Amino acid sequence: MLTSKNKVIIFAQDAFGIDTAKTAVGFIKYGLCEIVGIVDKRFCGKTASDIVEKLPSVPIFSSVEEAKSKRTDADVLLIGIAPAGGNFPQEWLPDIKKSIQLKLNIVNGLHDFLSDIPEIAGLAKDKNVFIWDVRKPNRKYPIANARLLDYPMQIVLTVGTDGAIGKMTVALELTKSASQKGKHSCFIATGQTGMMISGRGVPIDAIAGDFMAGAIEEELLRVAKQNYSIAFVEGQGSILHPGWSGVTLALLHGSLPHKLILCHKAGREYLKSTKVKIESLKQFIDVYESVSLPLRKAKVVGIGLNTFGLSESETRDLVNAAEDETGLPADDPVKNSGDKLLNACLR
Amino acid sequence: MLTSKNKVIIFAQDAFGIDTAKTAVGFIKYGLCEIVGIVDKRFCGKTASDIVEKLPSVPIFSSVEEAKSKRTDADVLLIGIAPAGGNFPQEWLPDIKKSIQLKLNIVNGLHDFLSDIPEIAGLAKDKNVFIWDVRKPNRKYPIANARLLDYPMQIVLTVGTDGAIGKMTVALELTKSASQKGKHSCFIATGQTGMMISGRGVPIDAIAGDFMAGAIEEELLRVAKQNYSIAFVEGQGSILHPGWSGVTLALLHGSLPHKLILCHKAGREYLKSTKVKIESLKQFIDVYESVSLPLRKAKVVGIGLNTFGLSESETRDLVNAAEDETGLPADDPVKNSGDKLLNACLR
Numbered sequence: 044m045l046t047s048k049n050k051v052i053i054f055a056q057d058a059f060g061i062d063t064a065k066t067a068v069g070f071i072k073y074g075l076c077e078i079v080g081i082v083d084k085r086f087c088g089k090t091a092s093d094i095v096e097k098l099p100s101v102p103i104f105s106s107v108e109e110a111k112s113k114r115t116d117a118d119v120l121l122i123g124i125a126p127a128g129g130n131f132p133q134e135w136l137p138d139i140k141k142s143i144q145l146k147l148n149i150v151n152g153l154h155d156f157l158s159d160i161p162e163i164a165g166l167a168k169d170k171n172v173f174i175w176d177v178r179k180p181n182r183k184y185p186i187a188n189a190r191l192l193d194y195p196m197q198i199v200l201t202v203g204t205d206g207a208i209g210k211m212t213v214a215l216e217l218t219k220s221a222s223q224k225g226k227h228s229c230f231i232a233t234g235q236t237g238m239m240i241s242g243r244g245v246p247i248d249a250i251a252g253d254f255m256a257g258a259i260e261e262e263l264l265r266v267a268k269q270n271y272s273i274a275f276v277e278g279q280g281s282i283l284h285p286g287w288s289g290v291t292l293a294l295l296h297g298s299l300p301h302k303l304i305l306c307h308k309a310g311r312e313y314l315k316s317t318k319v320k321i322e323s324l325k326q327f328i329d330v331y332e333s334v335s336l337p338l339r340k341a342k343v344v345g346i347g348l349n350t351f352g353l354s355e356s357e358t359r360d361l362v363n364a365a366e367d368e369t370g371l372p373a374d375d376p377v378k379n380s381g382d383k384l385l386n387a388c389l390r
Numbered sequence: 391m392l393t394s395k396n397k398v399i400i401f402a403q404d405a406f407g408i409d410t411a412k413t414a415v416g417f418i419k420y421g422l423c424e425i426v427g428i429v430d431k432r433f434c435g436k437t438a439s440d441i442v443e444k445l446p447s448v449p450i451f452s453s454v455e456e457a458k459s460k461r462t463d464a465d466v467l468l469i470g471i472a473p474a475g476g477n478f479p480q481e482w483l484p485d486i487k488k489s490i491q492l493k494l495n496i497v498n499g500l501h502d503f504l505s506d507i508p509e510i511a512g513l514a515k516d517k518n519v520f521i522w523d524v525r526k527p528n529r530k531y532p533i534a535n536a537r538l539l540d541y542p543m544q545i546v547l548t549v550g551t552d553g554a555i556g557k558m559t560v561a562l563e564l565t566k567s568a569s570q571k572g573k574h575s576c577f578i579a580t581g582q583t584g585m586m587i588s589g590r591g592v593p594i595d596a597i598a599g600d601f602m603a604g605a606i607e608e609e610l611l612r613v614a615k616q617n618y619s620i621a622f623v624e625g626q627g628s629i630l631h632p633g634w635s636g637v638t639l640a641l642l643h644g645s646l647p648h649k650l651i652l653c654h655k656a657g658r659e660y661l662k663s664t665k666v667k668i669e670s671l672k673q674f675i676d677v678y679e680s681v682s683l684p685l686r687k688a689k690v691v692g693i694g695l696n697t698f699g700l701s702e703s704e705t706r707d708l709v710n711a712a713e714d715e716t717g718l719p720a721d722d723p724v725k726n727s728g729d730k731l732l733n734a735c736l737r
Contacts, residue, residue: 128533129600154600186475186633188664209619240681252637253476253501255599260632282639285607285683286533289640290599292681296635318685334639334681336632338665 044175045119045143045242049076049224052110052147053123054138054191059083060205062095062315066152067123069236071098078116080110082138092236097305097351098375105278107138111145114356123187125235125314129154129248131325139163143170144318154249164205180258183371187256189338191299194267199388200300201347202331204321206287208308211237213347213376215364216224217304217388222380228282229266231276233259247279255290255298257320263298276300282330292334299339301356302388303331306347309361324369345387346373391522392466392497392589396423399494400470401485405507406430406450407441409554409662414470416583418445420562426464427457429485430630438713444724458492468497472582474555474663476501476525486510490517499524499582501596503565524582524595527605534603534644536685541614546735547627547647548694549678551668553634555655557625558584560694560723564622564651564735567728576613576633578605578623580641595637602637603644607624608647620735623647629677630666639681646686649655649735653694656708671716692734693720 045051053071054063058064058132071078081091082101087369092102101112104110119342120142126132131153140155143166156176157163167174173186200215201210214230214237230237231264232244258320259276267273276298280287305327313320321327330345335341346365350358358375365373372385392398405411408429418425419437428438428450435475437447452456458464467711474477477502477720486504490513496504498633503523504510514521538545548565552636561577561584568575577584592605606623613621625643627634652674660667668674674692682688688729695711697705705722721730 047543154598189632189666192665249598251501251596251598252602252640253595253634255632255636282681283643283683285536285643285646285685286603287600288640289602289636291636292629292639293599293636296630296632299632319536319683323685330681334629334677336630336666337669338632354611 045076045239046172047075049119050079050114050117051076051119051121052080052082052107053121054077055081055083055123056135056138057083057085058124061084063126063179065207065238066125066239067099068095069211070121070123070239070384071101071241075240077115080104082107082110083107096359107142107145111147116157118148119150120147120203121239125152125353127300131155131157140166140371143167143172146170146172147228150174150177150239151175154178159210173282177238178249182245184250184254184258184261185262186253187297189299189336190260191263191267192338196271198263198272198276198298198300199273199302199304200276200294200341201304202291202295202307203278203281204324204327205308205311205314206280206284207315208306208311209347209349210306213304213306213384214275214277216376216381217385219275220385221275224385226273228273228275229270229271231262231274231280233267233277237277247294248287252289255293259294259297281314282327282334283367284314285317285319295334295341296336299336300341303341303343304347304388305331305343305382306349308349309353324365326375343371344390345384346372347384348373348375350375350378391422391520392525392586394422396466397426397461397464398423398466398468399454399467400425401454402426402428402430402470402481403431403485404430405471406433410473412469413472413583413586414509415445417468417470417586418448420587422587426461427451428452429457445496445707446707454489455493458494462679463497466497467494468586469499470635472499477649478502478504478561487513493519494515495587496521497521498522499526500584501525508511517717518526521527524585525596527593527597529603531601531608532599533600534607536608536683538614538646539685543614543618544620545623545645545647546609546620546649546651547623547641547688548651549638549642549647550628550653550660551671551674552655552661553631554662555658556694556696557653557725560651560653561622561624563728564732565688565722567732568622571732573620574618575620576611576618576620578609578621580626582622583714584624585650594641595634601637602640606644613708627663629674629681632664632666641685642678642681642688646683647688648686650688650690650734651692651695652678652690652693655696656700671712675716690718691737693732694731695720695722697722697725697729
């Protein structure tokens with residue numbers, strides 16, 4: 044529903060630069076189309092690069108109206124915020140309506156579907172704009188049954204100690220490195236941001252429990268049949284998260300990975316907003332490996348560190364510490380590249 | 391949506407007595423209302439007890455019409471079959487329509503919702519009968535976050551080596567034994583049959599991934615606030631099932647159990663319809679315990695065996711073998727009672 048021709052305004056009111064706006068940052072970094080503006084009244088007049096390092100200098104505006112008046116060619120408003128639970132804040136509805144009035148198409152990755160709100164759907168129809176509710180499952184999925192065993196395609200899944208720490212980014216960097224090496228590789232999106240970036244995928248956390256694993260299996264079978272040699276699957280959540288571990292396990296069993304990259308955010312001691320302590324990387328390696336399917340035991344082969352905001356020397360120390368603890372190669376593929384972790388996957 | 395006053399015809403065409411008709415057998419054994427007939431043309435003229443041991447002698451008819459003509463007071467048709475995947479077989483639709491014409495209310499536990507079929511919904515409205523799609527999530531659920539830690543209520547979850555082997559039955563027998571001992575105890579249903587039996591519960595495998603654990607947490611918080619001393623939660627699936635392990639883990643993390651009873655069907659060597667081998671009971675004890683939340687490590691305290699169809703001496707041998715292998719008390723609570731396993735939970 045998005046092509047490289049779209050001109051996108053990202054809506055991140057009061058949230059740009061913080062964790063809940065990871066959709067915004069991910070889309071700016073990896074999305075295919077031009078981003079013409081960001082809405083966050085706190086940073087009006089600044090640019091994305093003033094707030095988040097290594098981003099391009101996309102201008103930030105105070106409102107959708109202002110952004111659209113400065114860039115009249117904008118044709119999409121993309122909701123760049125993903126609050127826990129995925130509910131759509133009621134206070135944003137006036138902005139959505141205003142955007143549709145301004146003839147902007149809407150891309151929404153939250154659990155609340157805008158196309159289910161009659162007033163919004165009606166207005167969109169009147170104004171002839173589309174609403175893409177990325178997470179809305181739009182078809183039936185089968186029950187997974189390890190059918191990927193029949194194909195030689197290598198499968199790498201990024202797993203994590205916690206959610207929202209960069210599993211999508213690591214998978215994207217691995218895909219980029221693999222492509223640069225001439226591998227016939229692909230990225231498989233399982234979350235709203237990844238789906239916006241790659242244009243398709245599986246909205247796994249919005250799919251009914253029985254069909255989650257079947258959905259990712261089906262998506263991987265599709266590329267396996269196209270003779271891709273390696274697929275990098277975007278992981279979700281954490282196997283020890285009280286709320287969404289079920290999604291994590293469905294991905295692990297449905298995607299039947301050969302290799303896992305364990306992602307971790309430097310300094311994170313507890314799973315966010317929970318009382319679950321991250322004891323060690325080893326703890327998570329043990330749990331992920333012990334609960335992987337005996338049909339194809341998945342092995343953690345590398346550690347993807349998110350060292351955002353740390354200095355070069357701090358980063359180096361953390362990489363060394365992770366390697367010492369686990370005996371596995373570790374790296375921050377955003378600061379460096381995906382090459383080191385890719386080599387661990389190809390070994 | 392069902393009370394003790396309803397008179398139920400169970401629809402189990404071509405399936406009564408086999409695994410896919412476990413809903414039928416479970417409802418006959420534990421349901422609150424009178425069952426006036428079963429539909430399965432293969433056994434027309436026989437009774438339930440001719441086909442499945444220890445069942446009452448409910449008459450079996452060849453069709454809904456025949457059943458209704460023999461018992462004109464029947465007011466509910468309950469779909470007693472749960473095929474893997476939960477799809478509603480199209481060839482049953484004429485029977486459903488006929489039943490509604492005969493003024494029967496419909497109770498359906500499959501993933502396909504009859505109330506979503508305009509023709510069926512319209513007919514039901516005309517005839518003034520209800521359609522209870524048990525698995526249809528009818529509200530929003532929160533994200534789970536180990537809130538049960540704040541309550542003293544003991545929680546026991548039945549887990550399994552495989553699905554459809556008797557986890558609901560073990561939980562029901564434990565609840566019965568606890569009530570007989572004067573414990574303020576309750577059964578928490580998580581599947582269609584359990585919900586039909588107890589009149590409420592959480593259709594966990596039909597809930598979107600992110601909200602599965604939150605749904606069971608909310609249901610348990612409800613009873614914890616009513617000062618129940620012990621809750622027995624019906625488990626689902628298997629932690630090593632390629633298709634629905636995500637549901638299993640969501641239940642384990644959302645219900646935050648103190649104790650687990652591992653259920654196993656005697657003679658089952660592979661997870662049904664999969665290539666996953668059941669190596670040993672110990673294998674499953676290890677996986678369940680290692681993936682339980684560190685906030686409250688769940689311990690397997692007993693083995694619930696399903697020895698259906700085996701002789702007394704065969705049963706005794708299997709119970710002894712399970713106890714020798716695991717060092718835990720084992721029993722078939724249907725053949726004996728829930729007392730032995732309950733004692734293990736109360737220790």
